Amino acid sequence: MPPEKISERELMLALTALFRDQGFEGATLSMISKATGLKRASLYHRFPGGKQDIALAVVDFTELEFKEVLAPLWESGDVKTRIRRVARNLGDYYDDGMKSCLVDSLSVGKEADGRDIIAERIAEIMEAFISSFAAIARESGATAKQARLRAEDAVVRFEGSLVVARSTGKIDSFKRWQKDLPRILTGE
Amino acid sequence: MPPEKISERELMLALTALFRDQGFEGATLSMISKATGLKRASLYHRFPGGKQDIALAVVDFTELEFKEVLAPLWESGDVKTRIRRVARNLGDYYDDGMKSCLVDSLSVGKEADGRDIIAERIAEIMEAFISSFAAIARESGATAKQARLRAEDAVVRFEGSLVVARSTGKIDSFKRWQKDLPRILTGE
DNA sequence: GTCTATAGCTTGATAGAC
DNA sequence: GTCTATCAAGCTATAGAC
Numbered sequence A, B: 001m002p003p004e005k006i007s008e009r010e011l012m013l014a015l016t017a018l019f020r021d022q023g024f025e026g027a028t029l030s031m032i033s034k035a036t037g038l039k040r041a042s043l044y045h046r047f048p049g050g051k052q053d054i055a056l057a058v059v060d061f062t063e064l065e066f067k068e069v070l071a072p073l074w075e076s077g078d079v080k081t082r083i084r085r086v087a088r089n090l091g092d093y094y095d096d097g098m099k100s101c102l103v104d105s106l107s108v109g110k111e112a113d114g115r116d117i118i119a120e121r122i123a124e125i126m127e128a129f130i131s132s133f134a135a136i137a138r139e140s141g142a143t144a145k146q147a148r149l150r151a152e153d154a155v156v157r158f159e160g161s162l163v164v165a166r167s168t169g170k171i172d173s174f175k176r177w178q179k180d181l182p183r184i185l186t187g188e
Numbered sequence C: 001g002t003c004t005a006t007a008g009c010t011t012g013a014t015a016g017a018c
Numbered sequence D: 001g002t003c004t005a006t007c008a009a010g011c012t013a014t015a016g017a018c
Helices: A008-026 A029-036 A041-045 A051-067 A079-093 A102-104 A117-138 A144-168 A172-185 B008-026 B029-036 B040-045 B051-069 B080-093 B104-105 B115-139 B145-169 B172-186
Strands: none
Touching: A008 A029, A008 A051, A008 A102, A008 B008, A029 A041, A029 A051, A051 A079, A051 A102, A051 A117, A079 A117, A079 A172, A102 A117, A102 A144, A102 B145, A117 A172, A117 B145, A144 A172, A144 B104, A144 B115, A144 B145, A144 B172, A172 B145, B008 B029, B008 B051, B008 B104, B029 B040, B040 B145, B051 B080, B051 B104, B051 B115, B080 B115, B080 B172, B104 B115, B104 B145, B115 B145, B115 B172, B145 B172
């Protein structure tokens, strides 16, 4: 057998970038093949379920990556400091707002085929994102209800700033979101 | 000649819904044909430039529709009342947050073909949206700089709440945005 | 202004060699 | 684990009749 042409991690990073930028319909097997250096048949060897399998693997991978990005939330220390750390991590991960959100890109499109399975996973990831923010808002002294509202507000502004950045090419609102995040979650 | 099978307005409404829900790559000519009742060749009669022409027509149409939705901003009367009216219009237009934003859907995808022309128009629409909000924020007493910030914040939250609603199926954050809009734009 | 019919290409997916 | 070769189906787009 020939050796692996691309490591698991490099493969997943390339696939994630593609689905994030192109969405499910936009990411064709030709693009995937080109981006990974693997021919069609090799892709089906690694992902027997085809394109849907690839998309689901990307979602799983992103879920894990995101846990690392949000890791400071579960550590100890000053709450606002940890939130600032997460804001910085998210800035790195999303290239200061120039990259789209996978949840956004993958939730555009038809509900045919196995897209509903992907949609379900997408909803789970979004919920986990909000819950993570709610946990630290709670830690900062908010009631459960307050914390949930603050967390949803933070995620709404995050997603919105990425949409605005992608459509206008300007990242100002994302940078402001980064700066405002501690205030949003702790309520000042 | 046979009569028009579908009125210009009905046609544009169907096309807009399709591109809004499916994105550019996701909206195939088969879907378009089915949704409008027009065969492929008839679509090319109305839109000689093909799919890109249709998408651009959808963007133009949406730009006009949006001017009606935002119309209260240019009327006279109490500022907060007019903002509330716009919030209600946007709630109707986006089905309380259950519909996606065309700007979001159409800005996902490859930059090949004539997609850059569409991207340019999308950026214009987003800018007009922000400017409209900035104008009424200015009217409420804000400086030009303050008004711009408030307007961007309002649009960011609007887009974000639609992304969250689409991915989770829950419209709570959109409803909150609607309620908060007067406060966001006038600064209380 | 609509249609049928078709062209030519790309898509997602599979078979089988090495 | 990778490849070449191939498939049927779908895609965008066009020609030409009525």
